Amino acid sequence: MTAADLPGNPLTLEQWRQVDALTRSLDPMQVRWLSGYFAGLDAGLRQPHPLPASPSAGNARSLTILYGTETGNAADLARNLQSAIVDTGMTCTLADMADYKPRNLAQEQDLLVIVSTYGEGDPPQPATGFFEFVEGRKATKLDQLRFAVLALGDSTYEFYCEAGKRLDRRFEDLGAERLAPRVDCDVDYEEPAEAWTKAIVAQLGAEPRSLPAAADAPGSLRNPVPPVAYDKRNPFQATVIENIPIVGRGSSKETRHVEFSLAGSGLVYEPGDALGIGASNDPVLVATLLEALALTSGAEFELKGRHLTLGEALTHHYEITAATPRFLDYWAMLSEADALKQLQDSDRAGERSVFLRTHHILDIVLRFPVRGVMAQGFVSALRPLQPRLYSLASSLAAAPEEAHLTVAPLRYSLHGSERSGVASGCLADRVELDTTLPVYIQSNPHFRLPRDDAPIVMIGAGTGVAPYRAFLQDREARGCGGKSWLFFGERNFRTDFLYQTEWQTWLKEGTLDQIDVAFSRDRADKVYVQHRMQERARDLFAWLEEGAHVYVCGDAANLAPDVHQALIDIVASEAHTSHEAAEDYVRSLQADHRYQRDVY
Secondary structure (H helix, E strand, C coil): CCHHHCCCCCCCHHHHHHHHHHHHCCCHHHHHHHHHHHHCCCHHHCCCCCCCCCCCHHHCECEEEEEECCCCHHHHHHHHHHHHHHHCCCCCEEEECCCCCHHHHHHCCEEEEEEECECCCECCHHHHHHHHHHCCCCCCCCCCCEEEEEEECCCCCCCCCHHHHHHHHHHHHCCCEECCCCEEECCCCHHHHHHHHHHHHHHHHCCCECCCHHHHCCCECCCCCCCCCCCCCCCEEEEEEEEEECCCCCCCCCCEEEEEECCCCCCCCCCCCEEEECCCCCHHHHHHHHHHHCCCCCCEEEECCEEEEHHHHHHHCECCCECCHHHHHHHHHHHCCHHHHHCCCHHHHHHHHHHHHHCEHHHHHHHCCCCCCCHHHHHHCCCECCCEEEEECCCCCCCCCEEEEEECCCEEEECCEEEECHHHHHHHHCCCCCCEEEEEEECCCCCCCCCCCCCEEEEEEHHHHHHHHHHHHHHHHHCCCCCEEEEEEECCHHHHCCCHHHHHHHHHHCCCCEEEEEECCCCCCCCCHHHHHHHCHHHHHHHHHCCCEEEEEECCCCHHHHHHHHHHHHHHHHCCCCHHHHHHHHHHHHHCCCEEEEEC
């Protein structure tokens, strides 16, 4: 079999040469799967359609990069794209959807969009206002605009890359013209994103390009920013210097305080940022999976020019818990199981999503056994193991060269066996003092303390209290005079009041002005933080009127929407206004960066 035998032929000549080299080294079963995989590639990855006519030299066009991000990945890719454009001698403007004025779209000419999807098809929370305008009735025609969209998502969700798809459709509806088809990227986005960047830059570089008047405005770049020493691609090996439980005996939950030494790394962060951790899979799970596959840990194969053992690959390099559509396609081909084949139908997206959420890779392997699985073929169906992000619970002003985390291990039962989260289980069960783990800093510019001494209201439950510990450490170290108010929720006062002594000390010393707590299981009628907010509605609204900044951190499914609705209700009640006017008030807080959320 050669590249010409693969259907669709969506790749470049050089890429097909690489495919040829790969397929010649595969066994027939792997080749069958690879053929089917390429046959099912999304149209967005195929050869672009003929491009719009290039502008003449006398009609050069301005260029803007616009990104929407939740965890920072889209922002990083946007900055990389900007640097690549500048390296060719072109200029461009970089903008975050959270700060961008959507009405300016009417003046844009060429627009490159990089946007991630949050949860089940939603845009990143900082980009909500941009989406509301673009998809609303106030959006204007964009006949003058050319655009291209790079969409980030997670294929285990039903509405994969939906935020990018929504913008792609909407820009077309508004009369804009595509520079290139949309490209959808899974969590292992680096390679397709890099290919998209190179193709777009090459395309634009062949056209005359003006120097827009806004080229020296914030967000424009003439020279690329020098890279930091350690980042996601090159993490720092940080030593664990503390790892202790911080709940009382008898607690129904498990929460730990973990500290890393960043000494010698040069890494810096601000309160509100996150720490990315490159955790490894549970060795017991790896052994169980190998046994189910009848493969040995020492089996060798090649990965991007490196020779690895299968045990090493499954432990450190690949995701072996969450199943993906890619793995489902592969295993359906090998097992020929009708139940799996049916889930591949385009009209079964909802059922497929539910199946993937309720079946790990091991569950599928055990339920639909296959003999003679080849190591290289199996690994080709997996996606790379991604780092996990945790809100930092410390300030460098109070804990120099350290990074503190508040970790609640994810534990649950599935198909009769106990499971745990990849990173949280690793930190809780397998990381001893002096162990080193690869880490990096993930900036979160949408969850920042005000630069002045404005009042702050911090709302969180469980581990969502972590960044507020960093906030108060930082304010104490800086001698900040701004008022602060904490709303904290957990299950039981006696066992689950996380960092209780520290809050009480800050309250006594005046760094913290007020604290309201809600322990849901200490009474028959459960009380949560939104109830405490309602009880303090008059004072809370007064703080808002004084210019307070509101922060919400914690559960996205329940805490965030409940707190959001409570804020609207409080404004409506205390300002004696309509629900719609209260929604506008809260929306203005978001637009002014006075209402920020970090939810997961």
